[in-house]
Amino acid sequence: MAHEEIRKGPWTEQEDLQLVGFVRLFGDRRWDFIAKVSGLNRTGKSCRLRWVNYLQPGLKRRKMTPQEEQLVLELHNKWGNRWSRIARKLPGRTDNEIKNYWRTYTRKKAQTKKRGAASPASSSSTCASSASNIPSADTLPIRDAMGESFYDTGGPGKGCSMEDIWEDIFSSEENSIIPAAGSYPSYDYVYPPIASPTWELGTGNLWKMDEEDGKMFESQSNQFFSSYENCGASFSG
DNA sequence: AATGAGATCAACCGCCCAGAC
DNA sequence: AGTCTGGGCGGTTGATCTCAT
CATH class of the missing domain: 1.10.10.60 (Homeodomain-like)
Structure with a gap:
């Protein structure tokens, strides 16, 4: 069968958006599953790493105090x-x-x-x-400030930062989805809602679905992605 | 203005552990 | 009880950025 090559190297904004969308749908546990159904051609580990180190809400991303x-x-x-x-x-x-x-x-x-x-x-x-x-965070150059130059390594040009994305998600859906209690540690940050089926459904059937079933959710998530077409317009490729 | 050295950061690799089967 | 699989963790590397010369 056709073996799709696993992507490596720096993540693009497009990939980030995709990953964020799928984490929203499936929670931040089933990385291998997310890697498969998202069509990112990344390993689950890679997805997890990107999420944990870069995309996860609440990251300070500025110089240590x-x-x-x-x-x-x-x-x-x-x-x-x-x-x-x-x-x-x-x-x-x-x-x-x-x-x-x-x-x-x-x-x-x-x-x-x-x-x-x-x-x-x-x-x-x-x-x-x-x-x-x-230097304190206030005196740091723009580059270190939250949200600025967020995609310095993700490609040329400036799209929208993850801050913008999270903010947008939060403001647009704060009335529709309630975040699962205790899904995230209580940082001094207001988390955007992320569906956490693992906790909400227990050892739910959701995780038992195969790749085909997962495709169903891809269309769902497409709605989410389409919200960020403006950002996508600045994608490098 | 060009360039080289050092600093920083994102991402991959390999190992280990826990849970599922 | 043993095996397999996925997730988590620490170590390492390579690309990019910054600064000094």
Whole structure:
């Protein structure tokens, strides 16, 4: 049979929209299923990663605050490289983000040590102790601000940010769908409604449907996607 | 203005674990 | 009880961005 090649590499806005739509329909658990029925030609893992690290509502997506940095240092001291565990203590941060931060931090620290050996005057500045040197979120360049340059890596040009999308979803459907209670951690963020059949139907039949059945939902989700045709107009391909 | 080095971030890989069958 | 499958996690890599020269 025709074997469709699994897509890899950076996600496009189109793919993001598709994924968001299907997560809305099916919840954020059945990644393999979502990968199949969405027609994204991505692996379930890839979909999950994209969702968790980038699309999930509530992500801060701006530079760590000194408080957060301090917390990361403390928790890492406590738990070691248990990034997901640490991330749970930092609302709006992903394990990947923290992992990357830590990597940068250790590098800087190593460099500081090196340089410190050469010029003791600067040796006292570790990332933790120099946290006050880190610009606050307000002073950060536009790029770091929520929603700006959201698709820097997703393709050329600027479409609409996920913030816009979520906002739009939320405002257009706040009266029609009530989010499943406890579906998401209680970040200080108002979540758009995401259907969570897993919780609402228990071990429901929904998950037992095969790919063919899933196609049915594709048409449903198409309605959702069509709402964002304007964004789609700026898609690169 | 061009370029090279360093920093940052998104995404993939491989392993492990838990649940389903 | 054993096997299989999917999801989660930590490690790593590569592309892109930023800044200094």
